[in-house]
Amino acid sequence: MSNERVIIFDTTLRDGEQAPGAAMTINEKLRIAHQLARLKVDVIEAGFPISSPAQFEAVQRIAKEVEGPVICGLARAVEDDVRAAGEALITGTKTRIHTFIATSDIHINAKFGDDRFGKTMEEKRQTILRMTDEAVRLARTYTNDVEFSAEDAGRTDLDFLCEVVAVASAAGATTINIPDTTGYCVPKEYAELFRMARERCGLPEHVILSTHCHDDLGLAVANSLAGVLAGARQIECTINGIGERAGNASLEEVVMALKVRSGRFGLDTGINTPLLTETSKMVSIATGFMVPPNKAVVGGNAFSHEAGIHQHGVLKSRETYEIMKAEDVGQEAEAIRLGRHSGRHGLFNRLEKLGVFVGDEQKQEVYQKFVDLADRKKEIYDEDLLHLVEDARAKARTNHYRLDQMHVSSGTGREPRAEVLVYHHATDVAQKEVADGDGPVDAIYKAIDQATGSHHDLISYSIRSVSEGADAMGEVTVLISDGGAYFRGLARSTDVLQASADAYVEALNQLEAFRTEEKSVAFVGNGIMQSFQGGIA
Ligand code: KIV
Ligand code: ZN
Numbered sequence: 001m002s003n004e005r006v007i008i009f010d011t012t013l014r015d016g017e018q019a020p021g022a023a024m025t026i027n028e029k030l031r032i033a034h035q036l037a038r039l040k041v042d043v044i045e046a047g048f049p050i051s052s053p054a055q056f057e058a059v060q061r062i063a064k065e066v067e068g069p070v071i072c073g074l075a076r077a078v079e080d081d082v083r084a085a086g087e088a089l090i091t092g093t094k095t096r097i098h099t100f101i102a103t104s105d106i107h108i109n110a111k112f113g114d115d116r117f118g119k120t121m122e123e124k125r126q127t128i129l130r131m132t133d134e135a136v137r138l139a140r141t142y143t144n145d146v147e148f149s150a151e152d153a154g155r156t157d158l159d160f161l162c163e164v165v166a167v168a169s170a171a172g173a174t175t176i177n178i179p180d181t182t183g184y185c186v187p188k189e190y191a192e193l194f195r196m197a198r199e200r201c202g203l204p205e206h207v208i209l210s211t212h213c214h215d216d217l218g219l220a221v222a223n224s225l226a227g228v229l230a231g232a233r234q235i236e237c238t239i240n241g242i243g244e245r246a247g248n249a250s251l252e253e254v255v256m257a258l259k260v261r262s263g264r265f266g267l268d269t270g271i272n273t274p275l276l277t278e279t280s281k282m283v284s285i286a287t288g289f290m291v292p293p294n295k296a297v298v299g300g301n302a303f304s305h306e307a308g309i310h311q312h313g314v315l316k317s318r319e320t321y322e323i324m325k326a327e328d329v330g331q332e333a334e335a336i337r338l339g340r341h342s343g344r345h346g347l348f349n350r351l352e353k354l355g356v357f358v359g360d361e362q363k364q365e366v367y368q369k370f371v372d373l374a375d376r377k378k379e380i381y382d383e384d385l386l387h388l389v390e391d392a393r394a395k396a397r398t399n400h401y402r403l404d405q406m407h408v409s410s411g412t413g414r415e416p417r418a419e420v421l422v423y424h425h426a427t428d429v430a431q432k433e434v435a436d437g438d439g440p441v442d443a444i445y446k447a448i449d450q451a452t453g454s455h456h457d458l459i460s461y462s463i464r465s466v467s468e469g470a471d472a473m474g475e476v477t478v479l480i481s482d483g484g485a486y487f488r489g490l491a492r493s494t495d496v497l498q499a500s501a502d503a504y505v506e507a508l509n510q511l512e513a514f515r516t517e518e519k520s521v522a523f524v525g526n527g528i529m530q531s532f533q534g535g536i537a
Pocket of ligand 1 (some may be wrong): 015098138149150151152177179180182212214
């Protein structure tokens with residue numbers, strides 16, 4: 001008998017993007033949505049259309065351009081929100097509106113405190129029931145696939161939760177989500193909510209119950225799994241577990257728990273698990289959130305063995321210390337660590353696997369650096385190799401551009417403007433350009449593009465603080481691409497605009513070197529994904 005199916009509802013682009021600092025551009029969202037479709041998630045929650053024109057456009061474009069999964073838009077249980085979600089999804093073929101309303105007393109008091117929602121808690125709850133009914137019915141006029149969430153269900157009075165669930169179902173909700181919005185529940189009590197919903201709320205068989213867990217107590221994955229054991233058949237989760245505050249349940253962890261322990265759960269997902277690590281890296285690059293090396297499933301160390309006793313065991317049989325196959329999640333079977341005896345062949349083989357191409361004229365230089373490093377360091381990691389190659393390349397390369405001057409002005413009520421002076425090595429001429437932008441960095445990049453005349457795609461920009469205090473050092477990483485090749489620029493400064501400009505010029509210099517004479521080092525095609533072990537920091 002085959003296992004029952006659990007629907008994987010990915011909310012990386014909605015709840016995940018709500019993580020402070022994780023905002024993504026529309027192009028980044030589209031790229032991730034296509035990747036989620038390759039990963040074979042069942043539902044992509046693409047955004048919250050009423051919340052901003054950019055959110056609306058992202059949902060609209062994903063619904064129009066991404067095939068495979070159901071595309072979902074979020075809406076509060078109010079008319080304008082539901083209509084905005086319906087409009088944004090209108091061109092999609094498989095679409096869902098996800099409408100929600102707060103149901104716990106704490107939330108009701110905070111959000112519906114005004115007397116117009118009712119004077120007593122009982123009256124306010126009646127208002128919530130009415131709004132639930134109206135929102136779900138309105139959503140059904142746009143699509144037959146409607147999800148309802150009782151926000152803060154984890155702290156909601158059980159009788160009232162049951163009433164709301166019953167009203168949503170009667171109004172036509174096809175999925176009912178019981179979120180632990182604040183990450184408050186422990187697995188046993190979260191599971192109880194699902195048993196209660198099935199047993200007491202009179203739900204028809206076809207209505208699917210869903211988990212949605214936050215990780216405030218580090219229990220999001222455990223609670224999601226407890227939910228499916230108690231009858232939920234949809235899990236809402238995000239890549240790398242990103243999301244509000246401490247984040248959401250991590251997709252890769254719930255999916256692999258169901259797969260590795262399939263005997264215990266008896267449930268399947270449709271996820272194409274060998275794409276998990278690649279997808280994790282893509283989200284890490286787009287958000288600038290590093291994946292910790294010890295992160296379950298997709299972390300750089302998840303399949304590395306350091307202690308001698310573990311290494312011996314694994315060499316004899318991988319099962320001694322590994323419960324899943326590295327290749328099943330898109331990691332390498334063994335984290336190969338090069339040492340001084342690895343030789344030229346081992347080195348260039350490894351670089352090739354990382355997607356790094358080294359031209360013949362640079363091979364000796366790179367190899368010599370490797371030998372020097374191997375004398376000082378017992379084991380050489382992929383990150384060491386990438387640094388080493390980048391150093392060799394920077395030394396050998398003629399810099400085509402140099403940023404000689406930059407002036408940026410921005411302020412309340414005025415459009416940011418940047419003026420740059422870029423020196424061109426080939427012509428010995430310095431080019432001055434001025435550009436306006438959506439923000440100061442955008443203005444700088446536009447001015448530099450004009451001054452260099454370069455055409456390429458900006459794939460990602462991320463910034464992180466690498467020291468503390470108001471004068472903290474900012475580290476900017478920029479990734480640009482031209483055709484199948486990718487180029488990274490990295491710069492540090494206490495002036496983040498300067499670091500942003502320097503990183504960009506560095507990436508352009510690499511691109512130009514690749515385009516013209518040198519073709520020395522580039523990250524090729526998907527190699528970029530392997531090249532950023534642990535994110536782009
Ligand atoms: O955490 C939450 O309750 C949510 C809802 C919108 C489902 O994100
Ligand atoms: Zn949430």
